[in-house]
Amino acid sequence: MTWTTTTDPDAFEAAAGAFLRARPVEHTMLLSVAATVRASGADTYGDQPPRYGWRHEGGEVDAAFLWTPPRPVLxxxxxxxAAGALADTLTRERRPVPGVGGDHTAVDAFAATWLRHHGGTADTVERSRLHRLGTLVPPHPGPPGAARPATTADRALVLEWFAAFAADAGVAPPRDARTVDDRIAHGRVLLWEDAGRPVAMAAHTGADDGITRVAPVYTPPGLRGRGYAGAVTAALSRTARDTGAHEVLLFADLANPTANALYQRLGYESVRDRVVVEFSGADLAETGATSG
Incomplete structure (x- = not known):
């Protein structure tokens, strides 16, 4: 019943890969982030290398985490x-965890243990719902225009819209252009054009083991409410399935009922909720030495 932590992605894959892939829909975040790190490098998300971990119970792996500082632990x-024991482990290792994300049970237990060691507060910064695509139902009638793959000529616009989406969602923007360039190169970014002008964008992570996640979907503020987001999401969802994804997933912000209703109209079905909390008000350097 112990946690093992490492910065070695191959060790993580060997130990926890089968556990994660046994429930790939629930573990889409860990699987897609791990795949991005393998493809783009250990510094994809920050200057510090990612940290990985898994826990054994009765000889079998029953839990795992992935942390790409400075983002929250996944x-x-x-x-x-298991979540409380992980907070104990990272405390003993003197890891300055900024936050944690996952299902409510695990996040609540991790946060309670973390605060007991370090004090401070845990503030909920994200509540989202995971959806999986059932039968795709494109909007009818759809808005004017059509979808097309983004090309390198669209790179500046796509980077701008990725950053704008992150700002709207209150999450960290891409660290650099690597992940965006990879998605453009592999046809995983679609633009909706109306009268020859891009008006909306949707992208997906890539069908790692047949699972892909739609992220982000973005329409500039002045063009919202015209059906572009639904149309480009439907087009991207169809493209993802046509290119080998047997599961197409997305997260929708629970604070945005319009987006949740839109995705349900397109044929997406609710799977489970996710929460992210951030820690503040404590100095790990002062509290960590006596924690454990």
């Missing part, structure tokens, strides 16, 4: 007991 499906 938790797999796990029990409250």
């Amino acid at each position: 938790l797999s499906a796990m029990s409250a007991r």
Whole structure:
């Protein structure tokens, strides 16, 4: 019943890969982030290398995490007991965890243990719902225009819209252009054009093991409410399936009922909720030495 942590992605894959892929829909965040790091390098998300971990229970891996500083720790499906033990482990290792994301049970248990060691507060910064595509239902009638793959000529616009989406969502923007360039090169970014002008964008992570996640979907503020987001999401969803994805997933912000209703109209079905909390008000350097 111990946690093992490492910065070695191959060790993580060997130990926890089968566990994560046994429930790939629930573990889409960990799987897609791990795949991005393997493709783009250890510094994809920050100057510090990612940290990985897994826990054994009765000889089998029953929990895992992936952390790409300075972003929050990503938790797999796990029990409250496992999540609390992970907070203990990272405290003993003196890791300055900024936050944690996963299902409510695991996040609540991790946060309670973390605050007991370090004090401060845990503030909820994101509540989202995971959806999976059932039968695709494109909008009818759709808006004027059509979808097309983004090309390198669209690179500046796509980078701008990725950053704008991150600002709207309150999340960290891409660290650099690598992940965006990779998606453009592999046809994983679609633009909706109306009268020859791009008016909306949708992208997906790529069908790693047949699973892909739609992210982000973005329409500039002055062009919203015209059906562009639904149309480009439907086109991207069809493209993802046509190119080998047997599961197409997306997260929708629970604070945005319009987006949740839109995705349900397109044929996306609710799977489970996710929460992200951030820690503040404590100095790890002062509290970590006596924690454990």
